[in-house]
Amino acid sequence: MMEYNEERCVIELQVNGLARQVMVRPADILLDVLRQELGLTGAKPGCKNGDCGACTVIMDGWPVKSCLVLAVEAVGHQIMTVEGLGASGGKTSSKSSSAGTSAGSSSGNADSGTGNGSGNGNGADSGYIDPVQAAFVQANAFQCGYCTSGFLMVCHALANQKPDAEEYEIESWLESNLCRCTSYQEVRQAVDIMLGRS
Amino acid sequence: MGGTIGLNVKRKEAWAKVTGQAKYTDDFPTVGHYTARLLTSPYAHARIISIDKTDALSIKGVKAVITGEDYPNFCGPLLLDRPAIANQIARYAGEPVAMAIAVDEATAALAAAAVKVEYEVLPAVFTPQEAMKPAAPLVHENIGKYGHAAEDINPRPNSNISSYFPVRKGNMTEGWSNSQVTIEQEFFLPPSDHLAMEVRAARAEISKDGMVTITTSSQAPFEVRKQIAECFQVPAGNIRVLVPFVGGGFGGKAPVMQELLAYIASREVAGKPVRLVMDRKEDLTAAPSRAGLSARIKLGATKEGLLQAAELTFWLDNGAYTDIGPYMVKAIAADCTGPYRVDNLHCDAYGVYTNHTYATSCRSFSHESLTFCIERAMDLLAEKLAMDPLKLRMVNAITAGHYTPTQVLGTFSNLGNLPACISRLQEMTDWQEGPPVQITADTVRAKGMACFWKAATPPTNAPSGALITFNPDGSLNLNTGVVEMGSASQSHLAQMLADKLGISDDQVHVVLEVDTRLNPVHYKTVASITSYIAGRAVMRAAEDILAQLRKMGAEALSCFPEDIEIKQSRVYARQNPDIYIEFKDIVMGYKDVFGNSIGEPVVGRGTSMFKGLSNLNPKTGKGQSGPAWTVGAQAVEVEMDLRDYTYRIIHAYSVMDVGNLINPEGMSGSVRGGMSMGISMASRENFSYAKNGRGEMTTPSLRSYKALHIGEEPIYELDFVETPQLDAPYGMRSMSEHGIIGMPAALANALSKACGVAFNQLPLKPEDLWRTATGTGAVAEPMMAPDAAVAGAAAGDAAGADASAAAFAAGAGFAEGGIQ
Ligand code: FES
Ligand code: FES
Secondary structure: OOOOOOOOEEEEEEEOOEEEEEEEOOOOEHHHHHHHHOOOOOOOOOOOOOOOOOOEEEEOOEEEEOOOOEHHHHOOOEEEOHHHOOOOOOOOOOOOOOOOOEOOHHHOOOOOOOOOOOOOOOOOOOOEOOHHHHHHHHOOOOOOOOOHHHHHHHHHHHHHHOOOOOHHHHHHHHOOOOOOOOOOHHHHHHHHHHOOOO | OOOOOOOOOOOOOHHHHHOOOOOEHHHOOOOOOEEEEEEEOOOOOEEEEEEEOHHHHOOOOEEEEEEHHHOOOEEOOOEEOEEOOOOOEEOOOOOEEEEEEEOOHHHHHHHHHHOEEEEEEOOOOOOHHHHHOOOOOOOOOOHHHOEEOOOOOOOOOOOOEEEEEEEEEOOHHHHHHOOOEEEEEEEEEOOEOOOOOOOOEEEEEEOOOOOEEEEEOOOOHHHHHHHHHHHHOOOHHHEEEEEOEOOOOOOOOOOOOHHHHHHHHHHHOOOOOEEEEOOHHHHHHOOOEEOEEEEEEEEEEOOOOOEEEEEEEEEEEEEOOOOOHHHHHHHHHHOOOOOEOOOEEEEEEEEEEOOOOOEEOOOOOOHHHHHHHHHHHHHHHHHHHOOOHHHHHHHHEOOOOOEOOOOOEOOHHHHOOHHHHHHHHHHHHOOOOOOOEEOOOOEEEEEEEEEEEEEOOOOOOOEEEEEEEEOOOOOEEEEEOOOOOOOOHHHHHHHHHHHHHOOOHHHEEEOOOEEOOOOOOOOOOOOOOHHHHHHHHHHHHHHHHHHHHHHHHHHHHOOOHHHEEEEOOEEEEOOOOOOEEEHHHHOOOEEOOOOOEEOOOOEEEEEEEOOOOOOOOOOOOOOOOOOOEEEEEEEEEEEEEOOOOOEEEEEEEEEEEOOOOOOHHHHHHHHHHHHHHHHHHHHHOOOOEOOOOOOOEOOOOOOOOOOOOOOOOOEEEEEEEOOOOOOOHHHOOOOOOHHHOOHHHHHHHHHHHHHOOOOOEOOOOHHHHHHHHHOOOOEOOOOOOHHHHOOOOOOOOOOOHHHHHHHHHHHOOOEHHHHO
16 A cells, blocks of 8 residues: 655755755754765764754855754755765865875775765765865874764864964864863864864 | 884774764664664652553554563663663653654654653652661662672662772771871762763664674673673573774763663564664763762871871762662772872772662773862861972872782882872972962962872673784784774774784774674773783784794794794794795795695684782772772862852873873873863763752753863873883783873862862862852751861861861861752
8 A cells, every 4th residue: 555644755955966855754854864864974963952063064165063954944055964075065175285185094094894884975086085084183183983073074164164263263163062082182283284284 | 023012003993983984873774673762750769650651552653662561670780770661660860661662763752752651759869978868768679689790799788878898907096196187078079971972872683583683882792792691581692782883981881771772672573673872861861870979088197298097988879770880889999098008097988879860980980089089188188287289199109019908019010100190290280389379369370189090990800802813915803892982992902913913003904893793702891901901812812823923934934933033014034034925925824836735824812801800808808909000190270260260271281100102192182081071070060950859850961961162171281101010911001091080189179279268079160169168058967077077186286277177167068069
């Protein structure tokens, strides 16, 4: 028997440069739809209440907490997740010397044994290392990594929107995100590297 | 040796974590899964009169609703006192009382909310003080009937005492009569949270033939296997536990909780895969928290400040269920004096049930709380002695030749070098005696310090293991049971292994996901014991590989095995280094030029188990509970506005004896992270409970429970002392938790100095400081009579007695704010 489900609707989202059609409930938040319908699990739930920033994605160039955006509200906007970072349209502008480097020995051996998320969205061009990722690795700006996608998103937008940000502006941008593992000193250092200040 | 020790090697999974590729428990596809949601108790203590599931079950898409009656089995790592879902009695607000399973999360949430529960509210206890009163309501009526997984924990029937460990040493009468100066003070630390950014999650499914697969955000996959097997009578071999990346644990993911729930959920729906993700409120209120601690500390010293006697009582608030609490009590007892020599010692350490969320270790097995009490007491003693607090610590620092509270003889190997840490801290902080530095008319700067020590308190036979296999390019795969949750333990193991085998670090691949069916058993990824116990296993596996390569190399190169050298992924005879076999040509077995096969593929195997640990003597505490201590000295500098008690933490300093700084940047990051957590915990974090007869938590979100954000952090300055621990691989001491330990005490000492008021409880929010300093708000009755503060002081005339008395007047007892 075929059942018509009046509780769901089909919407089209622009995610990491691709048009994706998904079936959602009007009450579904963008975070859940990205993770469960599109397999883009880089954005993490930490509170689903706007308090932690782990779910941050980029909407039309600006960071938003995807737990505070309904999926239906995202229609017509350009969404970028950490998986799209470094791809065309997802590059972080940078004054740092490592800007736009290609993957080399510095990439280490990042074999995780826990799946590699291939085929999710529009992955980065192979060989291209986005400056914000390089900076976070260089500065050891994460430990468990759960908050990292969110911080990367905020930093990416910061570099593109406010490359000359003053210290207080950097602080007020990053205040939106919580990290329980690092001391934040490492995150600041990563931002400095990304902005070519250290 | 390959020379990888001391390099700033990046963590193995660095790139997985900056690309979104790193997968955590709930990052796997949810297609085909049912979702479970919890209904939790709104009352701290209540009898469950009835549960009506009818409405919930009538919702379309709901598959099952489970209550405590369905699975009354008791679980726990030490004392079997906790059902997966409250049965008949709910013992804390937030305790699961029902679980709904449905086709999707929204439906499950709807169903959980539609379960109707009728309660009869029971009187509750919220502090160890209340719980220890003779007529206190009992959190558990039947402690005596609970099964034990550990025999040494001493719960006391018909009381709220869940565990007890005493320590007796020397002669107290002598100790007090040698003491010209004494202090006595009570301290109070409320419970708080680990607040790992990843909320707890688990998935379970059961195949038709009874094979159980559980994926979970756990620090203790092997403990999950054990508890599911024991609580639900499942053969352990039928259980497979998978742990992908874990988004922070700090001890909070060592208890087995969400796994039990996911397991029974799947069982209830004929084994279908079920996912359970706690929301942040549940993660804060339902899942284990950091234990609170109350303490009464009495110290006696000579006029020169040499400690002569200590009488110490600790009450650990383990909340409604014990979990690992009894062993935290044991750890407190074993390290009760802090890192000081005290020959005459009387310590009683209790674990106490309350109607709080049940508690577990938070980053240092209660040493952050123990240290708060001892180090505040040391500052009070210094004040009374009119002695520099740094000097007081220096003259009493425990070192080689001294005995610990449980009568273990100290050596540089097992104790490290605390005096060296204190000296270095003195230089780094430019430590000065004297009053706070006036910055403006209303602001002052002051520094406070704290010393710490911590030994792990694992089960005396905690195991670990390592398996190493090779790839055709000569690289290898390191396979342990260690969970990757941020501490880079596995990367440190890889670094040691690379060095030991004489290969470069990038030739070591690490299996970061744990699968209890594949990985060798490892006790738990806790207590910073990985470098020690898993390290020993890895070193043995490396020896195993080297032996195999020597044997094969000797045959292939026609020489003696003892002449074989193994370096830079090559095997050669010492006398002829130009003729060598590359790893890639030998590790899969060797074939010579004539086609003869020599040897066989190399697989490295190593296991280990703690040695030389013993239970503590039930009367004196004598015994060895951990392999070695990590010691350190820490300080903070604050700038405080004396008008409104607001403050900024300007600097935070740490000097730790880590034995061997094998990865300076990585290890510094761990220490700073711990310091940050300590500062956050001490300056703002506590659970509050409503005083409305229900006792629900009033801080159940990240909006009401505030953690440190960027911009609030101090400038960190670190240094290290390296006194090798001789029985640890590369001499490296446990260190991944330890940054937190001295921070709460150092902050309280700095603020007490800045204000001239003794702050003896946490948290240290400006409002709390103002209440204590001004006596505003109702102050609860102290447990100790005021005159007891100087009892035993043969000479109460020591310089500074007045200041000290003032400090007591201001700080003694528990302010209302802390008793919630
Ligand atoms: S999950 Fe969106 S801010 Fe925390
Ligand atoms: S790295 Fe773990 S929360 Fe930031």
